Amino acid sequence: MTDDxxxxxxxxxxxxxxxxxxxxxxxxxxGCGDCAGGSAExxxxxxxxxxxxxxxxxxxxxxxxxxxxxxxxPHGDQVVFSAAFATIPVLVxxxxxxxxxxxxxxxxxxxxxxVLQPAEVAGMVLxxxxxxxxxxFQQPVVLGRWADGSxxxxxxxxxxxxxxxxxxxxxxxxxxxxxxxxxxxxxxDDADSFTVDTGLLKAVISKQRFxxxxxxxxxLDGDGQYAAEELVVDAPGEMFIDLDDSPPGSSDTGVxxxxxxxxxxxxxxxxxxxxxxTSSTRYLASAGDYDISLFRQGRSHAVLKLEGWxxxxxxxxxxxxxxxxxxxxxxxxxxxxxxxxxxxGDPEQNFIRRMAVELPLAGEAAALFxxxxxxxxxxxxxxVLDPDHPPYVPLEPGPSQVHSGQLATDEPLSLLxxxxxxxxxxxxxxxxxxxxxTLLQGGVAVVSGEAAxxxxxxxxxxxxxxxxxxxxxxxxxxxLRFADGRLTAFIWPDGGDKALDLRRRxxxxxxxxxxxxxxxxxxxxVAPGSAVGIAKTTDLFFQLxxxxxxxxxxxxxxxxxxxxxLPFISAxxxxxxxxYGSLVPYDPVNYTKLENFLDYxxxxxxxxxxxxxxxxxxxxxDYLPEFGKQTxxxxxxxxxxxxxxxxxxxxxxxxxxxxxxxxxxxxRSGRHHYFRAADVWLxxxxxxxxxxxxxxxxxxxxxxxxGSSPRVGGGHRHDQQHWGAYMTGYGIxxxxxxxxxxxxxxxxxxxxxxxxxxxxxxxxxxxxxxxxYSVLYMAEALDDAALMAQALAHNETPQxxxxxxxxxxxxxxxxxxxxxxxxxxVREKLRAWADLDESSAGYLRAYLEAQEQTGTYSARIQAxxxxxxxxxxxxxxxFDEWAPRIPSDFRDVFSADxxxxxxxxxxxxxxxxxxxxxxxxxxxxxxxxxxxxALMWAMPxxxxxL
Numbered sequence: 043m044t045d046d047x048x049x050x051x052x053x054x055x056x057x058x059x060x061x062x063x064x065x066x067x068x069x070x071x072x073g074c075g076d077c078a079g080g081s082a083e084x085x086x087x088x089x090x091x092x093x094x095x096x097x098x099x100x101x102x103x104x105x106x107x108x109x110x111x112x113x114x115x116p117h118g119d120q121v122v123f124s125a126a127f128a129t130i131p132v133l134v135x136x137x138x139x140x141x142x143x144x145x146x147x148x149x150x151x152x153x154x155x156x157v158l159q160p161a162e163v164a165g166m167v168l169x170x171x172x173x174x175x176x177x178x179f180q181q182p183v184v185l186g187r188w189a190d191g192s193x194x195x196x197x198x199x200x201x202x203x204x205x206x207x208x209x210x211x212x213x214x215x216x217x218x219x220x221x222x223x224x225x226x227x228x229x230x231d232d233a234d235s236f237t238v239d240t241g242l243l244k245a246v247i248s249k250q251r252f253x254x255x256x257x258x259x260x261x262l263d264g265d266g267q268y269a270a271e272e273l274v275v276d277a278p279g280e281m282f283i284d285l286d287d288s289p290p291g292s293s294d295t296g297v298x299x300x301x302x303x304x305x306x307x308x309x310x311x312x313x314x315x316x317x318x319x320t321s322s323t324r325y326l327a328s329a330g331d332y333d334i335s336l337f338r339q340g341r342s343h344a345v346l347k348l349e350g351w352x353x354x355x356x357x358x359x360x361x362x363x364x365x366x367x368x369x370x371x372x373x374x375x376x377x378x379x380x381x382x383x384x385x386x387g388d389p390e391q392n393f394i395r396r397m398a399v400e401l402p403l404a405g406e407a408a409a410l411f412x413x414x415x416x417x418x419x420x421x422x423x424x425x426v427l428d429p430d431h432p433p434y435v436p437l438e439p440g441p442s443q444v445h446s447g448q449l450a451t452d453e454p455l456s457l458l459x460x461x462x463x464x465x466x467x468x469x470x471x472x473x474x475x476x477x478x479x480t481l482l483q484g485g486v487a488v489v490s491g492e493a494a495x496x497x498x499x500x501x502x503x504x505x506x507x508x509x510x511x512x513x514x515x516x517x518x519x520x521x522l523r524f525a526d527g528r529l530t531a532f533i534w535p536d537g538g539d540k541a542l543d544l545r546r547r548x549x550x551x552x553x554x555x556x557x558x559x560x561x562x563x564x565x566x567x568v569a570p571g572s573a574v575g576i577a578k579t580t581d582l583f584f585q586l587x588x589x590x591x592x593x594x595x596x597x598x599x600x601x602x603x604x605x606x607x608l609p610f611i612s613a614x615x616x617x618x619x620x621x622y623g624s625l626v627p628y629d630p631v632n633y634t635k636l637e638n639f640l641d642y643x644x645x646x647x648x649x650x651x652x653x654x655x656x657x658x659x660x661x662x663x664d665y666l667p668e669f670g671k672q673t674x675x676x677x678x679x680x681x682x683x684x685x686x687x688x689x690x691x692x693x694x695x696x697x698x699x700x701x702x703x704x705x706x707x708x709x710r711s712g713r714h715h716y717f718r719a720a721d722v723w724l725x726x727x728x729x730x731x732x733x734x735x736x737x738x739x740x741x742x743x744x745x746x747x748x749g750s751s752p753r754v755g756g757g758h759r760h761d762q763q764h765w766g767a768y769m770t771g772y773g774i775x776x777x778x779x780x781x782x783x784x785x786x787x788x789x790x791x792x793x794x795x796x797x798x799x800x801x802x803x804x805x806x807x808x809x810x811x812x813x814x815y816s817v818l819y820m821a822e823a824l825d826d827a828a829l830m831a832q833a834l835a836h837n838e839t840p841q842x843x844x845x846x847x848x849x850x851x852x853x854x855x856x857x858x859x860x861x862x863x864x865x866x867x868v869r870e871k872l873r874a875w876a877d878l879d880e881s882s883a884g885y886l887r888a889y890l891e892a893q894e895q896t897g898t899y900s901a902r903i904q905a906x907x908x909x910x911x912x913x914x915x916x917x918x919x920x921f922d923e924w925a926p927r928i929p930s931d932f933r934d935v936f937s938a939d940x941x942x943x944x945x946x947x948x949x950x951x952x953x954x955x956x957x958x959x960x961x962x963x964x965x966x967x968x969x970x971x972x973x974x975x976a977l978m979w980a981m982p983x984x985x986x987x988l
Contacts, residue, residue: 114143114144114203115144115170115176115177115178115201115202115203116177116224117170117174117175117176117177118174118175118176118177118220118224119174119175119220120173120174120175121167121169121173121174121175121213121215121217122217122218123167123169123213123215123216123217124165124215124216124217124218126216127157127158127162127215127216128157128215129213129214129215130151130213130214130215130611130615131211131212131213131214131611131612132151132168132198132211132212132213132214132609132610132611133209133210133211133212133609133610133611133612134147134202134204134209134210134211134212134607134608134609134610135204135208135209135607135610135714136204136205136206136207136208136209136607137207137605137714137718138206138439138440138601138602138604138605139206139207139438139439139440139441139601140206140440140441140598140601140602141204141205141206141598142202142203142204142205142206142602142607143203144178144201144202144203144373144374145201145202145203145204145602145606145607146199146200146201146342146343146371146374146606146607147198147199147200147201147202147606147607147608147609148197148198148199148343148606148607148608148609148786148787149197149198149607149608149609149610149785149786149787150185150195150196150197150198150783150784150785150786150787151195151196151198151609151610151611152194152195152611152615152616152619152621152709152784153192153193153194153195153196153619154618154619154620155188155190155192155194155620155863156188156190156192157192157193158192158193158196159191159192159193160184160187160191160192160193162216163181163182163184163193163196164181165216165217166181166182166214166215166216167179167214167215167216167217167220168198168200168212168213168214169212169213169215170210170211170212171210171211171212173213175217175220176200176201176202176212177220177224178200178201178224178341178342178372178373179198179199179200179342180199180200180226180340180341180342180343181340181341182196182197182198182199183196183197183199183338183340183787184196184197185197185783185784185787185823186784186822186823186825187822187825188861188863189861189862189863189865190863194619194621194861195621195784197787198214198609199340199342199343200212200342201342201371201372201373202607204607212609224341224372226241226341226342226372227239227240227241227339227340227341227342227343227344227370227371227372229336229339229344231336232249233249234248234249234250235247235248235249235250235256236249236334236336236346238344238346238370240370240371240372240373240374240375241261241372241373242260242261242373242374242375243258243259243260243261243370243374243375243376243377243586244258244259244261244268245257245258245259245275245370245377246258247334247346247348247368248278248334249334250332251328251329251332252280252281252327252328252330252332252348252350253278253279253280253328254278254279254280254281254399254401255275255278255279255401256277256278257273257275257276257277258273258274258275258401258586259272259273259274260272260274260375260505260586260587260588262504262505262588263588271504272505273404274403274404274505274506274507274586275401275402275403275404275507275586276402276404276405277402277404278328279399279400279401279402280326280327280328280399280400281326281327281328281352281364281366281398281399281400282324282325282326282327282352282396282397282398283324283325283352283361283362283383283394283396283397284322284323284324284325284394284395284396284397285322285323285325285361285387285392285393285394285395286317286318286319286321286322286393286394286395286541287319287320287321287322287323288318288319288320289318289319289390289391289393289541289543289545290315290316290317290318290319290393290541290543291315291316291318293390293543293545293546293547312463312464312543313464313542313543313544313658313660313763314460314461314463314464314519314540314542314543314658315393315540315541315542315543316539316540316541317393317395317539317540317541318541319393319395319541322395322396323354323356324354325352325353325354325359325360325361325362326352326353326354326355327350327351327352327364329352329353329354329355330350330351330352330353330360331350331351331353331360332348332349332350332351333348333349333350334346334347334348334349335347337367337789338787341372342371342372343369343370343371343372344369344370345367345368345369345370345789346367346368346370347365347366347367347368347789348364348365348366348367348368349363349364349365349366350363350364351363351364352364359739359740360386361386361387361392362383362384362385362386362387363383363384363386363734363735364381364382364383364384365381365382365790365793366379366380366381366382367379367380367788367789367790375585375586375587376583376584376585376586376599376603377583377584377585378581378582378583378603379399379581379582379583379584380579380580380581380582380788380789380790381399381533381579381580381581381582382577382578382579382580382729382790382793383397383533383577383578384575384576384577384734384735385544385573385574385575385576385577385735386574386575386735386738386739387574387738387739387740387741388574388738388740388741388742389543389544389545389546389572389573389574389741390545390741391740391741392544392738392740393541393542393543393544394534394541394542395534395536395541395542396532396534396535396536397532397533397534398530398531398532398533398534398536399530399531399533399582400528400529400530400531401507401509401528401529401584402527402528402529403500403502403505403506403507403524403527403528403529404505405502405504405505406451407451407502407503408451409448409449409450409451409502410448410449410450410451410500410501410502410524411446411447411448411449411500411501411502411503411506411590411591412446412447412448412449412455412498412499412500412501412524413444413445413446413498413499413590413591413592413596414444414445414446414457414481414494414497414498414499414522415442415443415444415457415494415495415496415497415498415510415596415597415600415601416442416443416444416445416479416481416489416491416494416495417442417443417491417492417493417494417495418439418440418441418442418443418493418494418495418601419437419438419439419440419493420437420438421437421438422437422438439601440495440597440601441597441598441601442495442497442597442600442601443491444591444597445481445488445489446591447483447488449483449500449524450484451527453483453484454482454483454484454485454523454524454525454526455481455482455483455484455498455500455523455524455525456480456481456482456521456522456523456524456525456537457479457480457481457494457496457497457498457521457522457523458479458480458481458482458519458520458521458535458537458538459477459478459479459480459494459496459514459515459518459519459520459521460478460518460519460535460537460538460540461475461477461478461515461518461519461657461658462475462476462477464658464660464661475655476492476493477492477493477515477516477518477655477657478490478491478492479491479492479493479494479515482537492515493515494514494515495510495514495597495600495601495604496510496511496512496513496514496515496520496522496600497509497510497514497522497583497596497597497600498510498522498523498524498529499585499590499591499594499596500524500529501587501589501590501591503589503590504588504589505586505587505588506586506587506588506589506590506591506594507529507584507585507586507587508529508583508584508585508587508591508594508596508599508600509522509529509530509531509582509583509584509585510522510531510582510583510600510603511531511533511580511581511582511583512580512581512582512583512603512604513581513604513662513722515657516657516658516662517580517657517658517659517662518657518658518659519534519535519538519540519659520532520533520535520659521535521536521537521538523536523537531582531584533578533580533582533659534659544573544576544765545573546570546571546572546573546763546765546766547762547763547766569744569745569746569747569768570745570746570766570767570768571744571746571758571759571761571763571765571766571767571768571769572744572745572746572765573763573765574733574735574736574737574738574743574744574753575732575733575734575735575736575744575753575754576729576730576731576732576733576734576764576765577729577730577732577734578659578660578729578730579725579728579729579790580659581603583599583600583603585599585600605718608714608717608785610712612627612712613627613628613709613710613711613712614627616709616710617709617710620860621709621784621860622706622709622710622857622860623856623857623859623860623889623892623893623979624888624889624892624893624979624982625706625710625978625979625981625982626710626981626982627710627711628710628711628712628713629981633981633984636977636978636980636981636984639977640707640975640977640978643975644703644704644707644716644719644975647665647700647719648715648719650665650666651665654666660730660764661693661726661764662722662726663722663723663724663725663726663727664693664694664695664723664726664727664730664731664764665693665694665700665723666692666693666694692760692761692762692763692766693731693760693761693762693763693764694760695727695731695757695758695759695760695761695764695773696723696727696731696757696772696773696774696775696778697759697760697772697773698849699777699778699849699850699853700720700723700975701720701723701724701727701775701777701778701781701782702777702778702781702849702853703975703976703978704716704717704719704720704723704778705717705720705724705778705781705782705785706781706978707975707978708720710978717785720778720781720782721782721786723778724775724778724779724781724782727757727775727778728775728778728779728782728790728791728794729794730764730765731757731758731764731765731773731774731775732755732756732757732758732773732774732775732794732797732798733753733754733755733756733757733758733769734754734755734794734797735753735754736752736753736754737753746758746767746768746769747768747769747805751805752801752804752805753769753801753805754797754800754801754805755774755796755797755798755799755800755801755802755805756769756770756771756773756774756801756805757769757770757771757772757773757774757775757798758770758773759772759773759810760773770810770811771802771810771811771812771813771850772810772811772812772813772849772850774798774801774802774813774816776798776802776813776816776817776819776820776850776854777816777819777849777850777853777854777857779791779794779795779798779820780795780819780820780822780823783795783823784823791823792823792824795820795823795824796824798820799817799820799821799824799829799833802814802816802817803817803829803832803833803836812838812841812850812851813850813851813854814833814836814838814851814854815833815834815836815838815850815851815852815854815855815858815871816850816851816853816854817829817830817832817833817854818830818833818834818854818855818857818858818861819853819854819857819858819861821833822857822858822861833854834858834867834868837871838851840874840875840877840878841878842878842879842880842882842883848875848878848880848882848883848886849882849976851875852872852875852876852878852883852886855868855871855872855875855886856872856885856886856889859872859889859893864893872886872890873890876889876890876899881905881906882976884902884903884906884907884976884977884979884980885976885977885978885979885980887899887902887903887906888903888906888979888980888982888983889979891903891983892979892982892983900983903980903983906980907977907980907984
């Protein structure tokens, strides 16, 4: 469930500077750790092209007071900043209730045009709150540039000590070179392998074949050497996928058949099916094509990129292309694995039975010790929002309930979370199925519970390995297992006897345009969709350590990995840089109505995921927008107490662009739960909803793209299956994926952008591809001037379809106008899009008016605002029927983390009326209200609140 819990504020205010919100709405699972004793912890960002080559160094070169207070971090001299560059305050906050010691901090910050030139980046330094140089600060990576070449987005990497629920402050600026040195990551590039040394962990990674690690050591005694007895991994690791040799029943089993007679039934089957196979075939990464490269190298954070295929050694067939980013952190013994696999086979024939990454534990101990992270969220203080309704109970993160004991060397151990069947449609609104976990020792359940943290540690008392999966229970089914001397992280579990079924639930088209919605049963009148080419990214955690789990503080390290530390400047700084155009910082005092409205809209999607249990490996991060569609999409009686039925009224899949606005709202508010929500959302829409392989080797090529046009890089239209409908341009998170890259530097974002941009410009001629100008923003992140010129030359005609076009090409044009500083050609194209007779284009008019201040759009902007905020007297309309069906904590006010001052200052029923009866394609469903989030661009033009 979403960690929608307690609120901690900075300086006693609700300011927009990082907001220490420990009330994390949407799966804020935790985030910090302790380096002492070989503990490990992850930071949450990937690479960037290029970087700094780290050199060998040690604590011997440290000058200044390196042991001030209780800091675990060595420090350099007192910094004297150059007056030529205005210093920038950097805040780092813990949102996971973990005391962080030497924890990685990684993330992007925006800079205004002309403030910093790329050649000046090498002179940047970071000072702590006492003014001492932070030696772990590595040369930043330039993620994005303004059109004039100056730095627009800068990726920061360093380590920090942060108290649980608190923050640490730093200062970024320019200073002279320092001779002191901090232990750094060294990478040795040999003919057959890379050897990575973090100062605590040494790992050998093969260049010849996948092994994860050939060998790995941990400096158990802290002497700076890696002795034979400090070997923790003594043989190559492995990664594999098992395919069932027969299907899990019929693809349309269960159509109109839900096991409760008083409901009308739903789309049959689900992707989480009972395996009916008696055998399976294993595909090994070690046997498949393989490539490894250095993606980024720095003194504090280094990333290797592994790419390849899984191969069946019997038939030599390759299946499921993969990418694996390995993140290493200086003076730490944990590794973050960002694992992405792509469905390359025929969904009618390929059913995944197991998928896993594993490492062996060295040694021959007579007995082993284990620990597992169970439930980690507790109920906070109930909030009485309305005396006539039950209170809202927030969740507070960690520490985890730890299950521990002894284990015979030949005894298997497993932490398993399978979760409920993935039925959502035509279910009662109050339906809630918990995600349980079980710890099995020797095949016997020894403990069970709900919502496990999701880590497992095994040690012999001298050395050990821990493994974990980020969002373990929310991304179910998942399993962690130790057996036969190997610790395995299952992305798809062995336990539970489940198969991943990616078939389309009903292969035929149901109706045609001429027959109308009532007969067609779905708003899809063209070729059906296919799961060929969908991807899924999972973050894995491996920690090699000394001693047992308690000494290594595995729980702290893993919960830190769940929610890694990000640098944040301030809302005022972020909006002043102008990277998103003319915005104002979060200001509920002067813009009470507008801010409440935006908070409500953001919270609606975030909180719905928790209330309705939209979890599971392929569903987590998405949103079911509509209810009660039986009568207009299907010729059956209306049932107002269930989720929608077939086809069109399915997953939102970035339609109406929630991801774009959630990242922007995070930057202008500092509310971490907005970032967490947007991060989870983007990871889903970027991978599961898009296509990264064209045709299977064992079946027909899907026809969800036009004719013979390529499929790679396209996105699927929304449907009750994420891949159920044809491919369109608006199915791609074109803007959100760039926002995410600039904030995190993740390499997976770049991989997706290259495919998406190519499809939009060169292949995507199919229905509803209104995305050409969004490529301008992707080209900026890819640093590809030729791609930018190609996109601008397309001369796309302004067009609108319920706001979708506006939020692809329109947003791309606006952000390119920002990028160029108002280039004449770009500005003229933007005016054409702003003139669309579409209320959801209002933000474009607001942006232009704020830039030009000519009054050209003033009347239309006022009309847009009037449409968004009708008179406060609400008539009995459609929403009256819906309001009682919304959970009570939605109908009243939100918890203190979202509404810190209590109830809305204007009628909440007006919000519901606006949502359900909004104008201009905003509609009454729970997805189209995302369009209204664009009101934030109108704020600079509103002198006082409405």
